Amino acid sequence: MLTAILAITALAAVFGLLLGFAAVRFKVESDPVVDKVDAMLPQTQCGQCGFAGCRPYAEAIAAGEADINLCPPGGETVVLALADLLGRDPKPLEGEAKPKMVALIDENTCIGCTLCIQACPVDAILGAAKQMHTVIESECTGCELCVAPCPVDCIEMVPIDESVGTWKWPYPVIPVEQKP
Amino acid sequence: MTHRLWSFPGGLHLPGHKALSTGTPIRAAAIPRFLILPLQQHIGAPAKPLVAVGDTVDKGQMIAAAEGYVSAPVHASSSGRVVAIEERPIPHPSGLSGPSIVIETDGKERWGKRKPVADYRSLDPSALRNVIRDAGIVGLGGAGFPAYVKLNPGSHTAVETLVLNGAECEPYITCDDMLMRERADEIVAGARIMRHALQARRCVLGVEDNKPEAIAALGEALERLSEREIEVVPVPTRYPTGGEKQLIKVLTGREVPAQGLPIAVGVVCHNVATAASVHRAVERGEPLISRIVTVTGGGVAAPGNREVLIGTPMAELLQESGGPTPAMSKLIMGGPMMGFTVREPGAPVIKTTNCLLAATAAETGERPGPVLPCIRCGECAKACPVSLLPQQLYWHARAKDFDKAQDHKLFDCIECGCCAYVCPSNLPLVQYFRFAKTEIWTQEREKKKADIARERHEFRQARIEREKAERAARMQKKQAEAAAKEGSGTDDKKAAIKAAMERAKAKRAQAGTEPRNTENLTEAQQRQIAEAEARRARAKAENSTEEN
Numbered sequence: 047m048l049t050a051i052l053a054i055t056a057l058a059a060v061f062g063l064l065l066g067f068a069a070v071r072f073k074v075e076s077d078p079v080v081d082k083v084d085a086m087l088p089q090t091q092c093g094q095c096g097f098a099g100c101r102p103y104a105e106a107i108a109a110g111e112a113d114i115n116l117c118p119p120g121g122e123t124v125v126l127a128l129a130d131l132l133g134r135d136p137k138p139l140e141g142e143a144k145p146k147m148v149a150l151i152d153e154n155t156c157i158g159c160t161l162c163i164q165a166c167p168v169d170a171i172l173g174a175a176k177q178m179h180t181v182i183e184s185e186c187t188g189c190e191l192c193v194a195p196c197p198v199d200c201i202e203m204v205p206i207d208e209s210v211g212t213w214k215w216p217y218p219v220i221p222v223e224q225k226p
Numbered sequence: 227m228t229h230r231l232w233s234f235p236g237g238l239h240l241p242g243h244k245a246l247s248t249g250t251p252i253r254a255a256a257i258p259r260f261l262i263l264p265l266q267q268h269i270g271a272p273a274k275p276l277v278a279v280g281d282t283v284d285k286g287q288m289i290a291a292a293e294g295y296v297s298a299p300v301h302a303s304s305s306g307r308v309v310a311i312e313e314r315p316i317p318h319p320s321g322l323s324g325p326s327i328v329i330e331t332d333g334k335e336r337w338g339k340r341k342p343v344a345d346y347r348s349l350d351p352s353a354l355r356n357v358i359r360d361a362g363i364v365g366l367g368g369a370g371f372p373a374y375v376k377l378n379p380g381s382h383t384a385v386e387t388l389v390l391n392g393a394e395c396e397p398y399i400t401c402d403d404m405l406m407r408e409r410a411d412e413i414v415a416g417a418r419i420m421r422h423a424l425q426a427r428r429c430v431l432g433v434e435d436n437k438p439e440a441i442a443a444l445g446e447a448l449e450r451l452s453e454r455e456i457e458v459v460p461v462p463t464r465y466p467t468g469g470e471k472q473l474i475k476v477l478t479g480r481e482v483p484a485q486g487l488p489i490a491v492g493v494v495c496h497n498v499a500t501a502a503s504v505h506r507a508v509e510r511g512e513p514l515i516s517r518i519v520t521v522t523g524g525g526v527a528a529p530g531n532r533e534v535l536i537g538t539p540m541a542e543l544l545q546e547s548g549g550p551t552p553a554m555s556k557l558i559m560g561g562p563m564m565g566f567t568v569r570e571p572g573a574p575v576i577k578t579t580n581c582l583l584a585a586t587a588a589e590t591g592e593r594p595g596p597v598l599p600c601i602r603c604g605e606c607a608k609a610c611p612v613s614l615l616p617q618q619l620y621w622h623a624r625a626k627d628f629d630k631a632q633d634h635k636l637f638d639c640i641e642c643g644c645c646a647y648v649c650p651s652n653l654p655l656v657q658y659f660r661f662a663k664t665e666i667w668t669q670e671r672e673k674k675k676a677d678i679a680r681e682r683h684e685f686r687q688a689r690i691e692r693e694k695a696e697r698a699a700r701m702q703k704k705q706a707e708a709a710a711k712e713g714s715g716t717d718d719k720k721a722a723i724k725a726a727m728e729r730a731k732a733k734r735a736q737a738g739t740e741p742r743n744t745e746n747l748t749e750a751q752q753r754q755i756a757e758a759e760a761r762r763a764r765a766k767a768e769n770s771t772e773e774n
Contacts, residue, residue, distance in 0.1 A: 088672065089679035099683065123669075168682040187679045210266070212671070213320040214664040218657040220597045 079108040086127050090119045091167035092189030094141060099167065107132070115139050119188070147188040147203040149181045155200035162192035162201060229430070229459045232479040234472045236611040237464045238644050240397050240563075242436060247400045247522040250530040252408055255546055260309070261329040261537030262574040263289065263300050264316045268364040269371045270296035275327060281308045284338030286513050289327055292359065298372045299362045302329055303515040303535035305336035317540070317559050317576055321569035329537070340511030351423045354508065358423070361507030362514045367391060367468070367497035368560060370578040373504065376496065377423045379489055386492035387478055388426040390417055390501055392433040392440065393461060393468035396561035399581040401518040402498050404531040406433065406440035409502055410447035416501030417456050419508050424494055428455065431498070432477050434467060435460040465563065466642040470495045472611055484638050519575055521547040525554025525584025534575050540582055541571040549584045558583040562591030563643040591643070593652035600653060606645035612638050616645035616655050623662035628669070631662050
């Protein structure tokens with residue numbers, strides 16, 4: 047009896063020390079859940095979720111302060127992935143999912159005010175004061191944040207054309223046989 | 227000498243329908259009025275145009291150059307004038323358009339300068355590869371991978387076996403069969419060049435045993451050219467023996483690792499038609515501007531094989547073969563198992579077009595019956611040549627559970643269609659797998675884009691922070707400087723004032739104008755002062771009492 051108690055106590059002490067050591071030695075600085083959630087978000091930085099960007103939204107989700115269905119660019123895929131990761135119930139998406147778009151500056155109208163450059167969250171607009179601006183299409187996330195600040199309304203969102211490289215095989219549709 | 231053969235799992239014995247198109251010899255197709263040459267006919271980066279609209283081009287002239295390592299140039303298939311560089315329908319399952327160069331032919335077939343290599347043995351493998359690259363040769367079996375890339379084994383890997391693929395296992399297709407029958411010499415010559423480029427120890431040419439004429443023709447060619455290093459091996463007819471990994475397994479017993487390349491087991495595999503075009507490019511100086519296309523199926527009156535200029539519209543080729551007849555329900559590029567429906571018959575024949583199947587309703591390869599639920603019979607797993615579990619893949623793909631589909635090795639699927647062929651429930655299994663594959667690629671592409679966007683966003687945030695901090699630091703410094711300046715300024719002023727006062731005092735003292743009326747007062751004056759003081763004190767006392 048006494049041996050058993052001693053043995054268990056000794057084991058408890060040893061493992062306690064081990065765990066304590068591990069907690070100090072392998073301390074994780076940032077919250078891994080935030081990183082995981084952030085990795086799932088589409089990084090458009092559009093703020094349609096009501097937060098200042100994808101990471102703040104990820105932090106809010108991880109803290110349980112925000113719903114998982116607030117990201118329209120991510121669409122249903124992101125909602126389902128987040129539901130799966132966090133063990134929450136999937137919900138229908140708030141707002142509507144739009145096709146992928148890129149910003150296009152009408153170069154004849156642009157006055158070179160740099161307001162859109164300041165609004166772009168990913169530095170995808172090139173230009174300088176009183177010089178024509180242009181969008182680097184490959185870097186544009188389609189967040190639409192540049193549209194509102196433009197004083198001459200020269201920015202337009204255009205849907206990305208499907209090409210052979212981005213084309214997807216459709217989900218097989220099986221016609222339902224009508225029984226007479 | 228009998229060659230030992232191995233086997234792969236699964237596979238099917240399919241009705242070949244090959245006699246339909248082997249009755250007549252290869253005939254040259256007519257030169258079309260317009261040639262449409264898509265810039266991307268291969269795997270890799272699209273080629274970059276070298277000509278402008280209005281330019282006159284010679285037959286065989288390079289009109290678009292390869293961009294990057296994995297890419298292939300495009301050549302004018304006939305002489306004429308460039309009339310457009312624009313988006314045109316291309317043969318692709320999507321039915322989308324792609325950038326293409328359109329040439330109006332002049333019918334003169336005026337060749338540009340051809341530079342044949344007199345003796346390929348005098349060239350080192352790398353120079354030989356460059357000749358092959360500049361000839362725009364890609365794998366003609368169907369995938370269209372640039373041939374010169376596959377002829378570069380890398381510096382650390384020795385190539386043991388060069389496998390030439392003449393299996394042609396898919397029903398209806400006979401272009402390689404006819405090529406082997408009629409141009410065996412070209413294939414053997416090409417094989418020699420390829421072997422030299424690869425420095426391969428041996429070369430095996432695998433042909434399915436349902437093509438005895440081709441096997442005989444190749445044997446004769448080897449004899450004629452007294453070539454003893456190349457071996458023609460008949461392999462059992464079983465679909466999909468013509469799959470690269472399957473043929474390597476059958477001929478060498480080696481299994482190419484999942485998602486690996488044949489070079490990992492010391493093997494390089496090329497199609498026989500690719501070998502023939504390598505011969506033409508090196509020894510005749512002719513780039514890849516034509517290929518043999520099987521035009522077959524119930525939808526054409528005169529099926530057969532045609533040597534077609536790359537860029538010929540499919541519709542014209544069909545017309546030449548007496549089609550399309552009203553019986554045609556679908557135009558398929560490739561065979562009924564692995565081909566895809568061409569939605570726009572105006573699309574051109576490209577380097578990878580091995581067969582045009584003008585299929586009647588019965589020939590499309592689609593199952594006739596209604597689609598029923600999966601009953602988990604396991605027939606698909608038995609038929610799978612890659613030993614996958616198509617039914618599991620089907621469930622996961624259908625549920626869009628792509629992680630699980632990948633766990634079940636979705637990307638090892640070669641889309642041969644055996645599973646769908648045997649499925650008693652008529653499930654379109656391959657469609658599900660193709661859907662899942664492209665969906666996963668899209669997700670990966672988006673993930674990559676998201677990662678770049680995140681990085682750019684974080685960099686921007688950091689930059690804004692840094693600029694803010696720098697601005698604050700600058701302000702602080704400025705303020706500090708200003709404060710320092712001001713502080714020293716007051717001291718100066720004070721000192722100046724003090725000095726001025728000193729000077730004034732000294733001046734006054736010198737001038738002796740100091741008022742001296744408080745000293746040496748008279749009695750009366752003293753009294754007056756005392757009275758005034760007393761009044762002041764009284765008034766003060768009265769004031770305080772009033773206040774109280």
